[in-house]
Every structure is written in C-alpha cells, then in structure tokens.
Amino acid sequence: MIIKPTLLIDKEKCLKNIEMMSKKAKRHNLIFRPHFKTHQSLEVGRWFKNFGVERITVSSLEMARYFSCEWSNITVAFPVNILEIETINELAEKISLNLLVESVGSAGFLSGHLKYRTGFFIKIDTGYHRTGISPANTELIDDILRVSGTSGKLDFKGFLTHAGNTYQCRTRVEISEVHDRSLGMITSVKSKYKDKFPDMIISVGDTPGCSVSENFEGVDEIRPGNFVFYDLMQLYNGSCSEDQIAVALACPVVAVHKERNEIVIYGGGVHFSKERIEIPSKGIIYGQVTEEKYGGWGKPVPGMIVKSLSQEHGIVSVPASLIQNYRIGDVIKILPVHSCMTVSSMKTTTKILISH
Amino acid sequence: MIIKPTLLIDKEKCLKNIEMMSKKAKRHNLIFRPHFKTHQSLEVGRWFKNFGVERITVSSLEMARYFSCEWSNITVAFPVNILEIETINELAEKISLNLLVESVGSAGFLSGHLKYRTGFFIKIDTGYHRTGISPANTELIDDILRVSGTSGKLDFKGFLTHAGNTYQCRTRVEISEVHDRSLGMITSVKSKYKDKFPDMIISVGDTPGCSVSENFEGVDEIRPGNFVFYDLMQLYNGSCSEDQIAVALACPVVAVHKERNEIVIYGGGVHFSKERIEIPSKGIIYGQVTEEKYGGWGKPVPGMIVKSLSQEHGIVSVPASLIQNYRIGDVIKILPVHSCMTVSSMKTTTKILISH
Numbered sequence: 001m002i003i004k005p006t007l008l009i010d011k012e013k014c015l016k017n018i019e020m021m022s023k024k025a026k027r028h029n030l031i032f033r034p035h036f037k038t039h040q041s042l043e044v045g046r047w048f049k050n051f052g053v054e055r056i057t058v059s060s061l062e063m064a065r066y067f068s069c070e071w072s073n074i075t076v077a078f079p080v081n082i083l084e085i086e087t088i089n090e091l092a093e094k095i096s097l098n099l100l101v102e103s104v105g106s107a108g109f110l111s112g113h114l115k116y117r118t119g120f121f122i123k124i125d126t127g128y129h130r131t132g133i134s135p136a137n138t139e140l141i142d143d144i145l146r147v148s149g150t151s152g153k154l155d156f157k158g159f160l161t162h163a164g165n166t167y168q169c170r171t172r173v174e175i176s177e178v179h180d181r182s183l184g185m186i187t188s189v190k191s192k193y194k195d196k197f198p199d200m201i202i203s204v205g206d207t208p209g210c211s212v213s214e215n216f217e218g219v220d221e222i223r224p225g226n227f228v229f230y231d232l233m234q235l236y237n238g239s240c241s242e243d244q245i246a247v248a249l250a251c252p253v254v255a256v257h258k259e260r261n262e263i264v265i266y267g268g269g270v271h272f273s274k275e276r277i278e279i280p281s282k283g284i285i286y287g288q289v290t291e292e293k294y295g296g297w298g299k300p301v302p303g304m305i306v307k308s309l310s311q312e313h314g315i316v317s318v319p320a321s322l323i324q325n326y327r328i329g330d331v332i333k334i335l336p337v338h339s340c341m342t343v344s345s346m347k348t349t350t351k352i353l354i355s356h
Numbered sequence: 357m358i359i360k361p362t363l364l365i366d367k368e369k370c371l372k373n374i375e376m377m378s379k380k381a382k383r384h385n386l387i388f389r390p391h392f393k394t395h396q397s398l399e400v401g402r403w404f405k406n407f408g409v410e411r412i413t414v415s416s417l418e419m420a421r422y423f424s425c426e427w428s429n430i431t432v433a434f435p436v437n438i439l440e441i442e443t444i445n446e447l448a449e450k451i452s453l454n455l456l457v458e459s460v461g462s463a464g465f466l467s468g469h470l471k472y473r474t475g476f477f478i479k480i481d482t483g484y485h486r487t488g489i490s491p492a493n494t495e496l497i498d499d500i501l502r503v504s505g506t507s508g509k510l511d512f513k514g515f516l517t518h519a520g521n522t523y524q525c526r527t528r529v530e531i532s533e534v535h536d537r538s539l540g541m542i543t544s545v546k547s548k549y550k551d552k553f554p555d556m557i558i559s560v561g562d563t564p565g566c567s568v569s570e571n572f573e574g575v576d577e578i579r580p581g582n583f584v585f586y587d588l589m590q591l592y593n594g595s596c597s598e599d600q601i602a603v604a605l606a607c608p609v610v611a612v613h614k615e616r617n618e619i620v621i622y623g624g625g626v627h628f629s630k631e632r633i634e635i636p637s638k639g640i641i642y643g644q645v646t647e648e649k650y651g652g653w654g655k656p657v658p659g660m661i662v663k664s665l666s667q668e669h670g671i672v673s674v675p676a677s678l679i680q681n682y683r684i685g686d687v688i689k690i691l692p693v694h695s696c697m698t699v700s701s702m703k704t705t706t707k708i709l710i711s712h
Contacts, residue, residue: 003439004418037667059668060622062360078668079610081622082685083359102611105684130669131611131620164666254435255458255487264487266416266437270700274630310520311393311696312415312434313486328461329438340667344626345701 002331005271006250007346010296013246014228015047021210021227022051028216033057033075035205035225038340040347042070044228057205057223061087068095076100077162077205077223079123079131082109092116098157102133107144111151118153121160121203124189126182128164135185138192158200158220159193161186166208172238179209187218211239231339232288233277248290248297248333249342251314256326261318263326267334268312273341283307287334289316297333306334358687361627362606363702366652369602370584371403377566377583378407384572389413389431391561391581394696396703398426400584413561413579417443424451432456433518433561433579435479435487438465448472454513458489463500467507474509477516477559480545482538484520491541494548514556514576515549517542522564528594535565543574567595585695588644589633604646604653604689605698607670612682617674619682623690624668629697639663643690645672653689662690 018034025032035057036045045056045067055073058064061084064074068091075098080088088110091097098119101107110118122144125132133140148154163182169175182204190202204210205223211234216222229247230240251267278284287306291298303319314334318326326332336342374390381388391413392401401412401423411429414420417440420430424447431454436444444466447453454475457463466474478500481488489496504510519538525531538560546558560566561579567590572578585603586596607623634640643662647654659675670690674682682688692698 001439004416004437060360078622079620081360081608081610083357083608083687103684109685129616130664130666130671134615252437252439254437259490260485264435266434269629269631269697273625274632274697275625276630308486310486311700315486328459329465331439341625341630344667 002250002252004252005267005346007343008248008250008297008333009044009229010246010248011047013244014044017227017230017244017246018048018051021224022053024210025222028214028219030216030219031055031201031221033203033221033223034228035059035077035223036067037063037344038225038228039343040066042067045070057225061091064091064097072096074098075119075121075160075203075223077160080106080110080120082106082113085109085113088118089113089115092118100160101144101148102131104140104143104147107147107154110154111147114151114153116153117155119155119157120148121157124159124161124186126161126163126185127178128162130162130164132161135189138189141189141193156197156200158197158202159186159189160203161205163204163206163209166206167233167237169208169237172212175208175212175237175239176215179206179213180215182209183215183217183219190218207234208237208239226340229339229343231342232285232335232337233275235335236277236279242299245335245339247339247343248335249287249346250331250333253326253328253330253332256323256328258323261320261323263316263318263323265306265314265316265332265334266312267314269309270311271342271345272306272309272314272334272336273338273345274309275336275338275341277337285337286314287336290333290335292333300335358606358608360608361623361702363699364604364606364653364689365400365585366602366604367403369600370400373583373586373600373602374404374407377580378409380566381578384570384575386572386575387411387557387577389559389577389579390584391415391433391579392423393419393700394581394584395699396422398423401426413581417447420447420453428452430454431475431477431516431559431579433516436462436466436476438462438469441465441469444474445469445471448474456516457500457504458487460496460499460503463503463510466510467503470507470509472509473511475511475513476504477513480515480517480542482517482519482541483534484518486518486520488517491545494545497545497549512553512556514553514558515542515545516559517561518579519560519562519565522562523589523593525564525593528568531564531568531593531595532571535562535569536571538565539571539574546574563590564593564595582696585699587695587698588641588691588693589631591691592633592635598655601691601695603695603699604691605643605702606687606689609682609684609686609688612679612684614679617676617679619672619674619679621662621670621672621688621690622668623670625665626667627698627701628662628665628670628690628692629694629701630665631692631694631697633693641693642670643692646689646691648689656691
C-alpha cells in the first residue's frame with residue numbers, strides 16, 4: 001500500500017523502450033552504450049543485459065564505482081575531475097574505464113598521475129555550448145593528442161559529443177535538424193583524424209536525437225539514457241508517446257480546495273526535483289496527473305497539472321468538472337517533467353517495480 | 357581535502373543566526389519552535405538546545421520520526437497525511453505530537469483512528485493560498501472543532517499559518533506589509549475563539565516575516581526555519597545580509613572556456629536542486645560564487661553567477677577580467693538560491709562543519 005511519495009517504475013514499458021533502442025542500434029550497426037545516470041540502479045541495469053548490452057555510460061566517478069561491481073566497461077561522460085585521481089586509478093585497475101578530456105591541462109595531469117591504462121574521448125562541442133572543444137579548434141585537439149600520446153597510459157578512443165540542444169526543440173523536425181547538424185560537425189573532425197587513428201570511434205548521445213532520427217551516418221556509438229523511462233519533456237518535444245513514459249510518482253492527496261479547483265499533494269521539490277517546462281497551452285508545469293488504472297497508470301488527465309512545488313507540497317490544478325472525484329487519502333500518479341532528476345531525488349526511497 | 361561537490365556549513369554563522377532569532381522570540385515573549393526541515397540534521401538541531409529551544413517543527417512524519425530520538429515536542433507543519441496513521445500513532449505514543457488539520461474529513465479520520473492524545477492546529481490561509489482555511493470560513497472551523505471535540509484524543513492547540521507569500525517580496529517593506537496583513541487575518545480568527553479556547557495559541561512561521569518584522573501583536577509562537585542558514589533568496593528579498601548566509605556548496609572546476617567567459621563545475625541540479633530566482637540586474641540565477649577565504653568563504657564575486665544547471669554540471673559566468681584566475685582542479689564556493697532545497701539534496705553527502 002502506498003502511503004507516501006513513491007516512485008513507480010513500469011518494468012514492461014522499460015523493457016519495450018530498451019528493446020526499441022537496442023534494435024535501432026543494431027539496425028544502424030552502432031555500439032549501444034546506454035547512459036545509466038537516468039536510473040542509477042543495478043536492478044534496472046540488469047534489464048539491459050538481456051539485450052546484449054555490455055558497455056555503459058555514467059556521469060560521475062561515484063556512479064562508475066557503484067556500477068563497477070557488475071559492469072566492466074564504463075565511460076564517464078563528464079569532463080574529467082582531476083581531483084578524483086585516486087578513484088580513477090582504483091577503477092582503472094579493475095575495469096575498462098573511459099574518461100572525457102577537453103583541455104591540455106587535464107591531459108597533462110592524467111599523463112602524470114595515471115597508474116593503469118585508461119581510455120579517453122575528446123569532447124567536441126557541436127552546438128550545445130555546455131562543454132567541449134569547437135570542431136574547428138584542431139590546434140587544441142592536436143595539443144591534447146600530443147600530450148596524451150607521451151603518457152603511455154592514455155588510450156585515445158575517439159571523439160564524443162552530447163547534442164543537449166535537442167532538449168530545447170519542440171518538434172521532431174527541429175530535433176532531426178539539430179541532430180544532423182551535430183553529426184555533420186563531429187564527423188568532420190573524424191575525417192581529419194581517421195588516417196592517424198584508424199580505430200577511433202564517434203560517440204553521440206542525446207535521447208531526443210537517438211529517438212527521432214534514423215540518420216547515424218559516420219557514427220559508431222550511441223549513449224542515450226533518458227529513453228529507458230522517458231518523461232514529459234520528451235513527450236512534448238516529440239521524442240516519445242504517452243505510452244512510453246515508464247515512471248510516475250505516486251502522491252497522497254492531503255487537501256482539496258474546491259473553491260479554487262486545486263488539490264494539495266504530499267510530493268514536492270524534494271521528490272519531483274524542481275525541474276519545470278513551459279508548454280504554450282499550459283504555462284509552466286512540474287508534472288501531469290494520470291488517469292487511474294489498475295497495476296499502473298493511465299493517460300494524462302487533460303488540464304490536470306502540477307502548477308507549483310514547494311519542499312514537500314505540490315499544488316495540482318484540477319478541472320472544475322473533476323474536482324469532486326478527489327478526496328483526502330487518495331493516491332494519484334503523476335508523470336514527471338524530467339525523469340533523470342526525479343529518479344535521482346527518489347533514489348533512497350522505495351520503488352515499486354510493476355510487472356503486468 | 358574537497359574533491360567533489362560538498363556542502364559547507366559555517367557553524368559560527370549558524371550560531372549567530374540562532375541567537376538572533378532566539379533573542380527576538382524572547383523579546384516578544386514568543387514560543388520559539390524552529391522549523392528543522394531546513395537542516396534535517398540531529399547535529400545542527402543540538403545547536404538550538406543551547407538557546408533553550410525545546411519544541412520544534414518539521415514538514416513530514418518521516419522527519420518527525422528522525423528527530424523523535426532527541427526531541428519530545430514536535431509539530432508536523434504539513435496537512436496531515438491520513439495514510440500514515442500508523443506512524444502518527446507510533447509517534448504520539450512517544451512524544452507530544454501536533455498535526456495540522458484543515459478539513460472535516462481529516463478531523464473525522466483522526467477521531468476514529470488515533471490511539472493516543474495528539475495535538476492539532478487548524479491551518480489558516482492568510483494570503484499564500486497554498487493550504488489552509490480562509491479566516492472568514494468560521495463554519496468550516498466550527499465543524500472541525502465539533503468533530504475533533506467528540507474524539508477524546510484530539511487536543512485543539514490553536515491556529516497556525518505560514519505566510520509563504522513573503523517569499524515573493526523583493527523588499528523589507530513589502531515583507532512587513534505581507535506579514536502585518538497575515539497577522540491581522542489570523543488574530544481576527546483568534547478573537548472569535550479565545551473565549552471558548554482560552555489556552556489556544558497563534559503560530560506563525562516564515563523566515564522573511566520573522567527576520568524583518570518587529571510586530572508580533574497577538575502572536576504566541578514563531579516557526580521560522582530557513583534563517584539558520586539563509587540563502588540568496590533571503591538576501592535578495594532583504595531578510596538577511598551576505599554575512600549571515602551560513603551554507604555554501606564547494607564545487608570543483610572541471611573546464612574553463614575563456615572564449616565565452618564560462619567555467620564548468622562539477623555541481624548540478626542533483627546538488628543545488630534546480631531552485632532558481634530571477635534578479636532584475638542578473639536574470640535567472642542558480643547560485644553565486646564567493647571570494648576565496650581561508651576556513652570558509654568571502655563575499656559574492658560581482659557578476660560571477662551560476663547561469664545554468666544540468667544533472668551534474670553547472671555553468672558559471674565569469675567576468676572577462678577574472679577568467680584567467682580559474683583553473684581546472686580549483687574548488688569554488690557557491691551560495692545556493694534556496695538552502696532548504698540544497699541541504700536536502702546534499703543530505704546523504706559529506707558536510708564539513710567549520711568552526712573558526
């Protein structure tokens with residue numbers, strides 16, 4: 001019985017999502033290295049093994065350590081934090097570890113401090129402008145390759161990008177355009193270096209691009225993560241359908257305010273995270289309530305959105321025609337805006353895995 | 357040595373903040389029942405005992421259970437979640453527990469299911485419109501008092517409000533106005549019921565109002581929480597000074613992008629939370645970088661703000677004149693937007709308590 005905010009994971013939907021992306025990778029002859037920051041769970045991780053997945057991506061050395069008991073090939077897709085060199089050496093002794101480098105300083109530091117052979121990707125900025133090197137800056141790329149080449153410990157694996165700017169798109173066409181532009185940029189770098197490094201690969205990784213596009217020309221590896229659960233952000237940019245969203249937060253109703261068509265739920269920023277999206281027809285939303293359905297949840301209820309969150313409270317707008325259906329003590333199931341953030345917030349709390 | 361995102365708590369500043377609020381409560385002859393959702397720490401809680409604090413506020417039954425080993429008088433300032441009746445009975449057997457009621461349904465449920473005497477406050481909405489009963493709705497208040505009066509287990513403690521609308525204020529004058537209006541509304545309810553319930557009290561509780569105002573006419577108890585740490589939200593609404601902010605998040609620098617005057621830190625939404633504020637002169641910010649200072653942190657560096665957060669990354673804008681000062685491997689200390697949310701995000705991670 002659910003009595004407080006509880007994350008629900010629909011295992012059947014997850015397996016379908018994993019199968020879909022796994023088949024896509026096979027169809028395009030791509031290495032499938034899913035990003036595990038989305039679920040951060042050994043148990044969910046095991047579901048991927050049935051689809052032949054052997055290599056994974058994470059976003060911190062802490063996560064790499066957590067997964068290293070069951071996974072022996074891990075890329076930490078985050079600019080290497082040189083302060084954690086001890087953890088890097090501990091992991092590199094045990095597993096095939098790949099790091100991300102985007103400066104001569106980090107390459108030099110690693111060259112001087114690595115104790116075991118460690119792979120690295122050079123991070124390329126293909127338009128998101130969060131991290132990475134401009135594809136035009138071959139001088140910096142050359143410097144990094146020169147410094148790392150002298151170390152005897154650093155193995156150059158290839159170029160990696162994350163076209164996170166697809167998250168700002170609002171249509172599948174826009175996503176495809178951003179994805180294609182990103183591919184054009186990173187493969188232009190590949191063509192400059194492939195003679196010198198014939199084994200290097202190109203790794204790309206955002207869920208919108210990997211969900212929507214069928215163009216992976218010149219790409220060798222994909223690293224999507226969010227697709228295992230999807231969420232409202234992905235629904236509204238066209239990357240998934242309602243039926244593919246595989247997580248919901250179950251929240252008790254603690255107050256009903258008929259005079260303003262609102263209910264108050266036990267479920268706030270510490271559960272959902274404060275991630276928000278602005279939808280033209282709805283304004284800023286923090287979640288969307290679903291219809292009741294045995295053993296899971298149904299479709300989103302039109303007009304029934306989480307309109308604000310404080311630390312432990314959520315305020316849900318309810319259409320006037322439905323407000324009489326809700327009572328204190330009910331538990332409602334809410335699709336989150338950004339599943340990675342919600343799952344991370346809830347990771348120390350009970351999860352219920354539903355198998356139909 | 358700090359090697360990853362780490363929450364720093366400046367104990368000396370906390371003690372000064374606690375002393376300040378404790379003295380204010382004494383000056384106005386108020387019960388001081390601080391809200392512990394801000395720190396959620398037994399250790400920080402103990403600091404309050406030296407100032408004579410014996411009663412506390414929390415925002416979930418889970419927190420009440422956590423603190424019940426050291427605190428015997430706890431108000432759960434959240435509309436009672438009747439689904440957790442077992443936890444309520446477990447706690448009410450052990451400590452003096454107060455709940456919040458704002459509906460006849462909850463009062464009736466508690467009347468039927470409580471095993472031990474439990475206090476309750478009726479929550480009044482004095483303008484925040486998140487939870488609570490309109491002060492004009494004496495019919496509903498009467499109904500709740502009638503239903504709870506028949507139970508033999510429910511002790512009416514008084515009326516409680518949280519003027520959370522002070523958080524939307526941008527000046528001390530605005531805060532004072534909202535605070536005074538809120539007081540006017542809740543004391544109007546008091547005057548209607550004091551003859552029948554001479555021992556009942558009025559409890560108010562937001563940090564901005566309690567920090568700024570010297571008007572507590574008709575109030576018996578205050579429940580501020582955030583003031584123990586303060587944060588940028590409180591700084592920008594005038595509730596505190598820079599020197600009073602007692603928490604900072606220490607984050608490693610993992611990339612420096614001179615071409616766009618930005619640094620990338622290891623420190624993202626999972627560490628800061630995604631709480632944001634819009635400051636007219638700065639736009640939307642997620643944190644503010646401070647000057648380096650031995651054993652703690654200095655003043656905010658003008659123009660050096662966290663402009664965006666993803667799951668693990670933060671992007672910091674740096675004035676062009678300062679960018680050459682920052683290197684990969686540096687650790688910078690950042691004031692959070694909302695300390696309650698940041699501390700909650702970081703609660704499973706190392707904290708360093710600084711004593712000068």
